[in-house]
Amino acid sequence: MSAGLEPSSDVDTAVHVAWIALGSNLGQPADHVGQAFEALAAVSGLRLLGRSRLYRSTPVGGPPGQSDFCNAAAAVATTLSPFGLLTVLNAIEAGQGRVRIQRNGPRTLDLDIVAYDGMAFENERLTLPHPRAAERAFVLEPLADIAPALSLGDAGRVADLRAQVDATDLALWY
Template sequence: MSRVVVALGANLGDRGSTLRAAAEAVAALPGVRPVASSHEVESVAVTLDGPDDAKPRYRNAVVIVDTDLEPQAFLDALHGIEDAHGRTRDVRWGDRTLDLDVVAVDDLRIDTATLTVPHPRAAERAFVLAPWLDADPAAVLPGAGPVADLLAALGDDTERVDEPRLLAEPTRASAPERNVTSA
């Protein structure tokens, strides 16, 4: 079995419901066992030109699973979940109903035409690091270091959403709670 970190994001539609449904769909994939999940955070949209406050804000989260699927088969299954939620791929880094990214698979390094892990921009994205740290306080991004250190160096510009974790996980290690602000 491999341990896989999946980043979830959405900035169109009912973002929170979409993330929760997608997390459940990931956990229900054959050969997948959920390990941990984060609370949701909100962040500014990032486009090819950089952060864009004029775009709808993103809702982001992380799900950690164990799977016996090969990395490409797992990614293909994630694409099926995206498609089921109306994902289109018209504009690179454009608005989307759902985005599911494989951030890490154990300590593997994979670089194919369709899959690169560790995710090449994960260390630059607070919207990936903050929920990952929430799901796993001991997380390490292979080749980059402890997620807590990466997030501290980058700065956390995300806002915690006052919603329960995406999935109930009896095996999840307890993590210190972040400050919750009401919207």
């Protein structure tokens, strides 16, 4: 993946579109995801454009014995840079009790930028598009609800990728 330009500030005047994956498997996961949608809608410089249905998925990786995840996706319009958006997402996670103890461990909330205006970028804080999104049904199925034609760079379009992944452990949350 080619390195993109690093934004010099957290806000600019242009409006960008970003796609965010949401997940939770601690406490009341659907409530955490719902509160995250509300928190996103309340952020200055960000407008919630769309949200997927809620999905139940089996945890991928991490310690055994974790509860199922509640997963969703959101589309947002924002004047925030990718790094500004990442900072906001980390603050929303922290506000819902997210503590980063173990990679792929249980969490109250996980918010990942999946794509941002078709940007291809990689550094130690952020890779766009998300490097594993194209392999994960729990990301692709919710994204397909709101953006089936979205391109995840060289990996391809969400709808095409969704048709290629195993989604047997995925179901609607309700």
